[in-house]
Amino acid sequence: MPVVTRQGQPAWRLRTPRTVLLAWLVWFLIVAVLVWSWQFVSERTIWAFVADAPRQGGDLMARMVPPDWAYTAMLWQPLWDTINIATLGTLLAIVIATPLAFVAARNTTPALPGLRALALLIIVASRSINALIWALLLVMILGPGVLSGIIAIALRSIGFIGKLLYEAIEESDAKPVEAIIATGASPAQMRLYAIVPQVMPAFAGISVYRWDINIREATILGLVGAGGIGLELMASVNVLAWGRVSMIFLLILATVLASEWLSARVRAAVT
Amino acid sequence: MSLGVLRIEALSKRYGRDALALDDVSLSLDGGEVIALIGPSGAGKSTLIRCINRLVEPSSGRIWLGDTELTALDGRGLRQVRRRIGMIFQEFALVERLTVMENLLSGRLGYVGFWRAALRRFPQADIERAFDLLEQVELGAMVDRRADALSGGQRQRVGIARALMQTPDLLLVDEPTASLDPRTSRQIMRLITRLCGERNLPAIINIHDVPLARRYCRRVIGLRQGRIVYDGPADDLDDRVLTNIYGEEDWDTQAATETETETDEGGV
Numbered sequence: 127m128p129v130v131t132r133q134g135q136p137a138w139r140l141r142t143p144r145t146v147l148l149a150w151l152v153w154f155l156i157v158a159v160l161v162w163s164w165q166f167v168s169e170r171t172i173w174a175f176v177a178d179a180p181r182q183g184g185d186l187m188a189r190m191v192p193p194d195w196a197y198t199a200m201l202w203q204p205l206w207d208t209i210n211i212a213t214l215g216t217l218l219a220i221v222i223a224t225p226l227a228f229v230a231a232r233n234t235t236p237a238l239p240g241l242r243a244l245a246l247l248i249i250v251a252s253r254s255i256n257a258l259i260w261a262l263l264l265v266m267i268l269g270p271g272v273l274s275g276i277i278a279i280a281l282r283s284i285g286f287i288g289k290l291l292y293e294a295i296e297e298s299d300a301k302p303v304e305a306i307i308a309t310g311a312s313p314a315q316m317r318l319y320a321i322v323p324q325v326m327p328a329f330a331g332i333s334v335y336r337w338d339i340n341i342r343e344a345t346i347l348g349l350v351g352a353g354g355i356g357l358e359l360m361a362s363v364n365v366l367a368w369g370r371v372s373m374i375f376l377l378i379l380a381t382v383l384a385s386e387w388l389s390a391r392v393r394a395a396v397t
Numbered sequence: 398m399s400l401g402v403l404r405i406e407a408l409s410k411r412y413g414r415d416a417l418a419l420d421d422v423s424l425s426l427d428g429g430e431v432i433a434l435i436g437p438s439g440a441g442k443s444t445l446i447r448c449i450n451r452l453v454e455p456s457s458g459r460i461w462l463g464d465t466e467l468t469a470l471d472g473r474g475l476r477q478v479r480r481r482i483g484m485i486f487q488e489f490a491l492v493e494r495l496t497v498m499e500n501l502l503s504g505r506l507g508y509v510g511f512w513r514a515a516l517r518r519f520p521q522a523d524i525e526r527a528f529d530l531l532e533q534v535e536l537g538a539m540v541d542r543r544a545d546a547l548s549g550g551q552r553q554r555v556g557i558a559r560a561l562m563q564t565p566d567l568l569l570v571d572e573p574t575a576s577l578d579p580r581t582s583r584q585i586m587r588l589i590t591r592l593c594g595e596r597n598l599p600a601i602i603n604i605h606d607v608p609l610a611r612r613y614c615r616r617v618i619g620l621r622q623g624r625i626v627y628d629g630p631a632d633d634l635d636d637r638v639l640t641n642i643y644g645e646e647d648w649d650t651q652a653a654t655e656t657e658t659e660t661d662e663g664g665v
Contacts (some may be wrong), residue, residue, distance in 0.1 A: 216523065269444050285515065299493075302490050302491065302492045302493075303484065303490075304490060305484065305491070305503075305559075306503055306506065307479075307557075308479060308482070308484040309480065309484075309503060309504050309505075309559075309563060310476045310477065310480035310481075310506065310507025311476070311503070311506035311507055312476065315506045315511060315514050316513055319495070319499075319506065320512070320513070323492050323494040323495050324493070324494065326494065327494075347610050348468070
């Protein structure tokens with residue numbers, strides 16, 4: 127109750143004295159934990175190595191400096207694989223996540239008990255596991271290669287697309303829904319005419335955004351053998367071919383820039 | 398039919414554990430009759446018309462549209478009878494990102510299958526009907542515009558055309574003018590009553606604006622706290638009746654504002 131009476135006049139403060147005291151106490155605790163953690167980390171660090179870090183970093187940079195331009199000839203195929211892993215993985219995820227989102231959204235879920243909970247569970251499960259871990263598991267099951275990468279990307283993206291899409295569906299305006307139901311339309315037609323047009327911009331935005339993320343994620347999947355440019359990266363690191371490593375970095379940077387430009391264009395086009 | 402196009406018997410609605418939103422409402426509507434439903438906010442006007450097409454589930458009571466008992470239907474049967482009831486909304490309730498034509502054709506959804514609707518392959522007769530109605534609401538040039546590019550008055554005319562696409566036997570109109578300026582409000586009310594007259598189409602119009610109700614409808618029903626407290630000719634709406642519907646108020650000021658908006662040529 128921030129309104130108090132002082133000398134017969136009502137005075138207003140944002141917080142009562144008690145909440146002010148509590149706020150200070152919380153700040154004190156945060157600082158105390160910070161100091162304690164610093165000590166903990168400090169005791170377990172070999173400071174000689176840290177002191178050496180700028181020299182080591184500089185050394186590594188120097189070795190990378192002339193990127194191995196000739197090496198690019200061998201990189202186009204793995205780069206193409208990477209883009210395909212990201213694109214096909216995203217498409218597969220869209221196909222699975224879209225119906226899932228309609229089941230998960232409160233306003234479009236079928237009146238079958240338990241179905242919505244199941245859809246939400248699938249979404250959460252997919253979101254809680256990183257694509258790299260999915261890839262690790264899939265490489266063991268399916269063997270190394272592009273297919274494992276595609277499925278790993280798809281499994282991770284289902285949750286992402288599903289969650290953002292079902293939130294967009296839940297936020298859609300209920301008025302056209304009511305109007306379309308009033309014409310005698312079937313439930314499926316209602317979704318098609320009243321919900322789909324409303325979530326179209328969100329759908330396009332979410333899909334290209336996830337594709338953009340997947341391009342970046344696909345570049346590292348090779349580390350566990352799931353195909354793409356990551357395989358080359360790991361091979362180059364293993365033989366300490368730093369010129370090749372920096373060449374791969376440059377290529378990844380260019381690809382990510384291109385994908386970001388493309389997804390910005392798509393998002394601007396759909397309004 | 399001597400029994401009337403629409404008959405409501407002892408209709409009640411209670412939301413959860415709240416007070417009754419509708420309390421034992423009975424009324425009947427003859428062919429071609431356009432009635433105004435007036436009453437204060439929260440009197441149950443919206444609930445009443447939404448009970449008729451079952452957008453709101455009545456708690457008790459029965460409703461007939463012609464020979465069909467609406468309150469006995471479910472699923473497909475309910476959807477088939479909804480096709481015969483057109484509805485017009487306060488905030489237009491158009492699908493903003495669809496074109497005017499698509500919005501009109503959505504009035505035919507009850508008559509086409511899922512895939513025809515998805516691919517926008519409506520029968521030629523529906524499309525001709527849409528063009529015809531667009532001319533009648535003077536939106537012929539707007540066929541391909543997206544609904545969100547239209548003005549308020551234009552959107553409401555699309556809403557009217559969409560409802561008439563259904564070739565309804567009854568029109569439910571929920572506060573058609575509440576989002577419009579005074580001049581457009583008049584034009585919309587004139588259009589609705591004219592189109593109903595041409596088709597001998599009965600309509601229930603929820604309306605806040607008593608002067609508009611008086612001017613465009615011959616019969617008025619007054620609702621107060623879910624009960625019908627007046628059902629009679631618009632001409633008999635005097636201060637005593639209005640006080641009974643809305644509560645104590647100096648109704649002369651109402652009359653003054655009425656003449657004021659009467660001469661107002663602003664808007665648009």
